[in-house]
Amino acid sequence: MEKKLLSVENVNVFYGDAQAIWDVSFHVNQGAIVALIGANGAGKSTALNMISGFNPPATGRILYEGKSLNNLPPEEIVNRGISHVPEGRRLFKRLTVLENLELGAFNSTDSRKRMKQSLEEVFRLFPKLEDRINQPAGTLSGGEQQILAIGRAMMSQPKLLMLDEPSLGLAPQIVELMFDIITQLREKGITILLVEQNVYQTLRISDYAYVLQTGHLKMEGRGEELLADPDFQKTFLGMVY
Amino acid sequence: MVTISSLDVFIQVIINGTLYGCIYGLAAIGLSLIFGSMQIIFIAQGAMMVLASYFTYWFFTLTSIDPLLCFILLLPVFYALGAIIYRVCFKRVARAGKNPTLLLAFGIMVLFERAMALLWSPDTRSVTTDYTTMSLSLGNINISYIRLLVFVIGIAATIIVFLFLKKTMWGKAVRGSSEDPHAAALLGISPVKVATLTFAIGISLAGVAGVAVAMSYPFDPYFGFIFSLKALVAVAIGGMGSVGGAFIGGVLLGLFESLGSYLISSGWADAISYAIFLIVLIFFPEGLFGRSAKKV
Amino acid sequence: MSKQPFLSGKKGVLGVILLIIFLSALPIVLEAEESYFIYFLYISFIYITVAQGWNLVAGYAGQVSLGQHAFFGIGAYVTAMSWDAGLTGYLDPVAMFSSGAIAALLAVIIGLPLLGKLRDDYFALGTLGFAEILRVVFIQGKDITGGPIGIMLPSGRYAGMTPYYYISLGIAVLTLVCIWFLIRSRFGLGFVAIREDEQAAEANGIPLLRSKILAFSIGAFFTGLCGSLTAYYSFHIHPGGVFTLTWGLLPLLMTILGGIGTFWGPVIGAVLLAGVFELANMWMPELHTLISGLFIVLVTMFMPNGVVSLVKGGDGPPFLYRIGPFRSLFGQSNTGRVSDGAYENGAENTIQR
Numbered sequence: 030m031e032k033k034l035l036s037v038e039n040v041n042v043f044y045g046d047a048q049a050i051w052d053v054s055f056h057v058n059q060g061a062i063v064a065l066i067g068a069n070g071a072g073k074s075t076a077l078n079m080i081s082g083f084n085p086p087a088t089g090r091i092l093y094e095g096k097s098l099n100n101l102p103p104e105e106i107v108n109r110g111i112s113h114v115p116e117g118r119r120l121f122k123r124l125t126v127l128e129n130l131e132l133g134a135f136n137s138t139d140s141r142k143r144m145k146q147s148l149e150e151v152f153r154l155f156p157k158l159e160d161r162i163n164q165p166a167g168t169l170s171g172g173e174q175q176i177l178a179i180g181r182a183m184m185s186q187p188k189l190l191m192l193d194e195p196s197l198g199l200a201p202q203i204v205e206l207m208f209d210i211i212t213q214l215r216e217k218g219i220t221i222l223l224v225e226q227n228v229y230q231t232l233r234i235s236d237y238a239y240v241l242q243t244g245h246l247k248m249e250g251r252g253e254e255l256l257a258d259p260d261f262q263k264t265f266l267g268m269v270y
Numbered sequence: 271m272v273t274i275s276s277l278d279v280f281i282q283v284i285i286n287g288t289l290y291g292c293i294y295g296l297a298a299i300g301l302s303l304i305f306g307s308m309q310i311i312f313i314a315q316g317a318m319m320v321l322a323s324y325f326t327y328w329f330f331t332l333t334s335i336d337p338l339l340c341f342i343l344l345l346p347v348f349y350a351l352g353a354i355i356y357r358v359c360f361k362r363v364a365r366a367g368k369n370p371t372l373l374l375a376f377g378i379m380v381l382f383e384r385a386m387a388l389l390w391s392p393d394t395r396s397v398t399t400d401y402t403t404m405s406l407s408l409g410n411i412n413i414s415y416i417r418l419l420v421f422v423i424g425i426a427a428t429i430i431v432f433l434f435l436k437k438t439m440w441g442k443a444v445r446g447s448s449e450d451p452h453a454a455a456l457l458g459i460s461p462v463k464v465a466t467l468t469f470a471i472g473i474s475l476a477g478v479a480g481v482a483v484a485m486s487y488p489f490d491p492y493f494g495f496i497f498s499l500k501a502l503v504a505v506a507i508g509g510m511g512s513v514g515g516a517f518i519g520g521v522l523l524g525l526f527e528s529l530g531s532y533l534i535s536s537g538w539a540d541a542i543s544y545a546i547f548l549i550v551l552i553f554f555p556e557g558l559f560g561r562s563a564k565k566v
Numbered sequence: 567m568s569k570q571p572f573l574s575g576k577k578g579v580l581g582v583i584l585l586i587i588f589l590s591a592l593p594i595v596l597e598a599e600e601s602y603f604i605y606f607l608y609i610s611f612i613y614i615t616v617a618q619g620w621n622l623v624a625g626y627a628g629q630v631s632l633g634q635h636a637f638f639g640i641g642a643y644v645t646a647m648s649w650d651a652g653l654t655g656y657l658d659p660v661a662m663f664s665s666g667a668i669a670a671l672l673a674v675i676i677g678l679p680l681l682g683k684l685r686d687d688y689f690a691l692g693t694l695g696f697a698e699i700l701r702v703v704f705i706q707g708k709d710i711t712g713g714p715i716g717i718m719l720p721s722g723r724y725a726g727m728t729p730y731y732y733i734s735l736g737i738a739v740l741t742l743v744c745i746w747f748l749i750r751s752r753f754g755l756g757f758v759a760i761r762e763d764e765q766a767a768e769a770n771g772i773p774l775l776r777s778k779i780l781a782f783s784i785g786a787f788f789t790g791l792c793g794s795l796t797a798y799y800s801f802h803i804h805p806g807g808v809f810t811l812t813w814g815l816l817p818l819l820m821t822i823l824g825g826i827g828t829f830w831g832p833v834i835g836a837v838l839l840a841g842v843f844e845l846a847n848m849w850m851p852e853l854h855t856l857i858s859g860l861f862i863v864l865v866t867m868f869m870p871n872g873v874v875s876l877v878k879g880g881d882g883p884p885f886l887y888r889i890g891p892f893r894s895l896f897g898q899s900n901t902g903r904v905s906d907g908a909y910e911n912g913a914e915n916t917i918q919r
Contacts, residue, residue, distance in 0.1 A: 081456065107458035119453035121446040132446050135439060136458025185458065311687060359863065363870055368687060369630060370870035373822055376815060377862030384856040495811070499698065502691060541702035544695040551692050552679045 033092075034059045034189055034220050035080070035111075040089030042072075042079050049075040050086070053246045055239045057189065062211065062221045064231045064252075066265070067241035073224040074116055076241070077191050080222075081113040082106045093189070107136045112187035116194050116224075118178040122167030126158055126177055129166050133184030140185045151180040154213065172203035179210065183219075190214065191222045196230070208234055228265050232256050240265070282411050283532045284525065289417035291504075291524020292424035293482050295517035297497055298504035299431055300475035302516035305505065307448040307468040310360065310371045314379035315476050315501055316494030317386075322348060322480025323489045324386060327395045337397050337485060341423065344477040352473025356466045364465070379495065386491040396488040420482040427475060428517040434471075435513065444468055448511075496540065503547040509557030518558065589735055593728045604731055610840040611734035612792045613820055615741045617832035619785035620817035622745055625827035626754065627781035628761030630686060633693030635814035636700045637786040639805070640672055641665040641793025643704065646717040646803040656723045657733070662794045669790025673783035681778040694814070701809035716804025719797070730799055737795065741788045746829065748784070757781055761827075789817075823865050825874025834873050 035057040042050035050072045057063040065073045078084045080091060082103035091098040098106060121129050134140040134147055152159040155176045161169060166177060175195055182190060192211070196204040208230050215221055225231040232238055232252040240248040240255070248261065255261050297315055304312045322344050330337040359378065363370050405414040435441040447454035447464040455461055483489055483497075501516075504523050508515025523543060530542040550557060593604055616634065624630045644665040648654045654661035680692045704711045711717070748754050756777045759767035768774050793813075797803050816839070817832075824835025839861075846857045 083452075083455070102460070103455045104458045104460045107456070113456050115453065115456060119450055119456070121449050121453065123449055124442065124446055128442050128446075131439070132442055132454070132457055132459065135443055141439065181457070309687075311691070359867055363867055367870075369624070369818075369822060369826065370866045372630075372687075372690070373818060374863060374866040376818075377859055377866060379859075381856065381859030381863055384859050388852065388856060499694070503695075506688075506691070535706075537706050538702065541699045541706075544699045544702075547695040548680075548692055548699070551688055551695075552683055555683070555688070 032059045033057070034094065035222065036090075036092040037076070037080070038090045038092070040079065040086035040091065042075055042084055042086045044075070044084070048244065050079070050244045052089075053241070053244070054089075055246070055249070057220055057222050058236070059220055060215065060218060061236040062215050062223060062234055064223045064225060064235040064238040065241055066225055066228050066231055066238055067247075068226065070243065071241040072244040073241055074193055075244075077113055077115075077193050077222070077224055080106075080191065081111060104136065107185060110186070110188035111191065112182035112185055112189070113191045114178045114182045114193060114195065116197065118174050120166040120174055120178055120181070123165055125163050125165055126169070127162045129177060129181050130158075130184055133181035136185050143186065144184070147184045147186060151183055154183075154210070155180050171199050172206065175199060175203075175207060176210070179214075183214075187219065189220045189222065191224070193224045194226060195223075196225065196227045204230065229256075278411055280532075283528050285411065285413055286417075287525040287528025288521055289414070289421050289524070290486075290528065291521035292417075292421045292517075293479055293486065293520070294497070294500050294504045294523050295424050295520025296420075296427060296475055296479035296482060297501040298508070298516035298520045299428060299513055300472035300479075301498075301501045302505045302508070302511070302513050303431065303444075303468050303475075304472040306511045306513070307444055308360075308364065308465050309368060310364075311368075311375065311502070312469075312472065313372065313375045313498045313502075314382065314494075315472070316497035316499075317379045317382040318348070318351070318473050318476035318494070319480035319483060319497055320489055320491060320494040321382060321386065322477040323397075323484035323493075324390060324395070326481045326484035327397050330397050330399070337399065337481070338419075340481045340484075341478060344481060345474050348477030349470045349474040351477075352470035353466050355473065356469035360469070361462060361465070379498070383491045383494060390491070392490055392492070394488040394490045395484075397484045414486075416482075416485050420486065423478065423482065424517060424521075427478060428514055431471070431475075431513050440467060500543055503543050503550075505557075506547055506550050507557050509559040512557070512559035515557060515559035586735075586739060590732070593731050599727055601727075604727055606840065606844055608727070608731050608734050609844070610837050611731075611738040612795065613816065613836035613840050614738045614833050615734075615792050616789050616813070616817045617820040617824070617836045618741050618745055619788040621785075621821045621826065621832040622748070622757075623778075623781040623785040624818075625821060625831070626749055626761065627757035627778055628686070629681060629778055629782065630690040630818075631693040631782065631785070632690045632814055632818070633695075633697035634785070634789050634817050635809050635811065636676075636693070636697035637669040637673065637789040638793040638796075638813040639697075639700065639704065639809040640669045641790030642797040642803045642808040643711065643717075643793075644668050644790075645794040645797040646719060647711070649719060649797075650717050657725070657729055657798055662791055665794035666787040666790040669793070670783040670787040673786035674779055677779040677782045678775070681782065682775050697809065697814055701805050704805045704809060712804070714805060716802060716807070719801040719803070721801035724801070730795065733795055734792075737788070737791050742833070744784070744788075749829070753777065753780060819862055821872075822870070823872055825872030828872070828874045831872050831874045838873065 033056045037056065038054050039052055040050060040054070041048065041052060053072075053076070055063070055065070065076055067073055075084060079086055080098065082098070082101055082105070085100055093109060093111065098109070101109075121132065124132070130148060130151060131144065134144045140147070157173060158177055158180055161173065166174065169177060179190075179192070179195070195207050195211070199207065204227065211221060211223065212234050223231060223235065232255055235252040237251055238249065238255055239246055240261075248255065248258075250258070297319055301312060301315050304310055322340075325344060325347070326337050326340045329335065329340055329343070355378065359374060360371060363374050401415060403414075405412040406418065407413075433441075435445055443454065443459045444464055444467065446457075447459055447461055451461045451464075454464070483493075500523060501520065504520035505516045506519070507522055508517070508519030523546065526546055527539045527543055531539045534542070589607070592607070596604055616638065620631065620634055642665070645654070645661045648661050648664070649656070649658070654664075676693070676696050680689050680696070684692055705714050707713060749757070756767065756772045759770065759772055760774060760777055764774060793808060796808070800807070820835035820839045821832040822835070823839060824833065825831025842861055843858060846853065850857065
């Protein structure tokens with residue numbers, strides 16, 4: 030029986046007076062790759078910000094490992110094992126690659142004690158980072174920066190990794206690489222919640238996907254199912270027969 | 271125009287200026303740290319310094335224990351004071367933007383200044399011990415021991431802060447959070463804790479500077495404001511965001527002032543500082559080491 | 567922003583006219599020389615003017631100036647020096663206008679390099695530095711400016727409180743009317759556009775430097791006028807009296823207290839603060855300045871949006887408007903927990919500049 034790692038139930042999220050998410054529910058099973066897809070403004074990033082504690086829902090619940098996340102401060106949520114790689118990566122560009130990674134392990138004394146180990150793991154996964162260890166993060170290429178951002182998020186040994194548009198702004202070959210990496214991460218036992226606009230690639234690697242449109246949950250299903258669905262194909266893949 | 275009558279006098283002027291500048295530098299480091307991480311111009315830094323000067327004065331007057339001890343004693347006191355001021359006052363205002371924080375800093379300055387004037391009268395005070403007037407003599411040049419000590423302390427403080435920022439986890443967290451507080455929060459770095467820490471360090475540095483002032487010059491409750499402004503000038507010269515630069519900026523400022531007073535006249539000393547400030551801001555916005563003050 | 571601007575429309579205009587008539591009648595009704603209230607109003611009108619002048623450049627155009635005392639002081643000195651030299655007379659409109667004009671000119675001169683090149687907080691510091699330089703210049707001015715002692719004017723010419731009252735009332739009304747129409751003009755829209763997003767404003771063809779200098783110099787003009795009137799009132803102008811930080815920071819204080827970026831904010835703030843200062847001065851003169859300092863701290867801590875936001879129910883200062891968590895304190899929205907906003911500085915920085 031698949032265990033639900035994260036469960037979001039009937040949430041409504043606002044930015045000030047403007048509602049961004051309307052009564053949405055979804056869940057992420059342990060060890061799965063789950064995708065939130067949709068166009069710009071659909072509310073995907075809002076959903077992630079909600080989970081990581083920056084924009085708590087006005088109503089509804091967020092359950093993680095059975096316990097509620099509502100109204101916890103972001104620092105605490107990181108401690109529970111949820112890492113959020115935001116849109117645009119948001120690296121510390123003036124700090125070096127190593128320093129960025131080190132700060133990834135800042136959140137708890139445990140993480141810091143295991144820093145050496147975590148660094149080794151990250152470098153094993155992403156050997157290119159080790160080459161650039163003392164360079165300021167801002168000098169890295171787009172793809173390398175994205176890898177660094179993911180590596181940094183990994184340093185806290187998360188159970189749930191949330192990625193917001195990792196393929197954004199990257200060249201096609203790098204995009205492919207990115208999706209390979211995501212699959213690799215799943216093999217290491219990390220659960221992944223992936224937010225993307227790149228629908229085709231995302232659905233190919235996802236176990237399950239939710240489709241958001243202007244803050245509402247429009248469709249959901251297993252990756253291949255959605256890809257095969259003609260309505261879906263028309264709306265999101267532009268395939269008109 | 272005064273002609274340079276002898277090399278010795280000139281060198282004395284330079285040395286005096288440099289050493290006086292160390293006090294600006296000490297005040298400036300704290301200011302730079304606070305500004306760099308929180309974008310708050312803590313204009314009350316000078317008032318905090320003067321408070322420390324008063325503590326030193328009363329400590330010595332009431333206990334007759336060597337006031338040098340205050341350099342160490344006041345560090346934790348002012349560290350705590352900084353943390354408290356942040357938590358109580360600035361934390362809630364931080365989200366409202368730069369104007370209210372500037373105003374709040376100003377209000378705190380006024381409050382502290384007036385309180386000190388009421389409590390301890392606006393009369394000038396100074397701390398004199400047997401050694402405050404002693405100095406090292408090299409030929410015709412005198413270097414006051416106290417000022418030499420301040421110089422050493424200033425360098426030490428700069429190095430310590432620098433190492434803290436570069437080598438420790440919290441230091442890196444401060445640097446990261448200054449650049450992108452949201453990203454830092456995503457990693458579990460609480461912006462409130464970072465802010466409290468930088469504020470505490472900043473004010474403790476003001477405390478150290480205050481002890482230095484007490485031992486070097488006469489002071490009064492309103493002395494602090496000019497110091498705050500000079501410290502800002504120092505930060506601008508050194509470059510916004512650079513802690514080492516702030517100290518160097520302070521020393522340079524002291525130097526310029528001293529030279530200016532000597533070559534032109536002492537009444538113009540303040541104006542010279544502000545003129546330097548404007549020139550630096552307009553023509554050299556990066557200062558020596560820092561990030562740009564110009565529009566992006 | 568669906569509420570009507572306060573006091574607009576026919577009812578509003580009528581109300582304002584009645585208020586002006588009422589205020590004009592006061593010195594006749596009350597014994598102008600003896601009345602403390604008349605003096606209080608006089609001071610308030612001056613405060614209103616300098617506050618609104620600052621609000622124009624800082625609240626509407628978004629350029630925070632910490633050097634308003636430069637313009638106040640210049641205004642005072644031009645008037646004093648010109649009277650002392652026999653060029654103009656007592657309560658001379660030519661002198662007053664010139665004082666304002668010269669202050670405005672100064673604003674243009676200093677504004678060109680500062681506004682052209684500096685980002686917001688550095689501009690603020692630049693204005694502060696400039697004002698301080700000016701102060702030293704006047705202290706060192708020896709025979710030209712009277713040095714630290716300043717200029718003494720013939721106090722025998724004092725013609726009673728009444729003219730001062732009316733002049734200050736006139737200046738305040740003039741300032742408010744000018745600014746009212748200015749912000750509704752295309753210049754005013756330009757200011758707000760610049761404040762909200764400079765790059766977008768520029769991209770839309772708004773001349774950045776010209777607009778900023780316009781706001782800066784208009785504010786300087788009215789501030790200079792006040793300096794001039796104050797010179798006539800005190801009969802003694804010295805650098806320590808006019809180039810003080812008080813005149814530099816009072817406008818800030820009053821405007822932020824009342825509500826920066828709103829029209830009535832500075833007015834409310836000015837009157838309120840004048841009241842606080844005068845009361846504190848009366849009851850506890852020793853503690854007066856201490857209480858003022860405490861007041862500043864408390865207001866900025868608990869009401870950074872200013873009084874106006876309380877009165878208008880959150881429809882307050884536009885650029886503080888989008889700080890969601892604070893508005894929720896007034897029951898405006900349900901964003902849930904008020905987040906520890908310290909790190910919102912980062913986001914806020916990208917929004918504002």
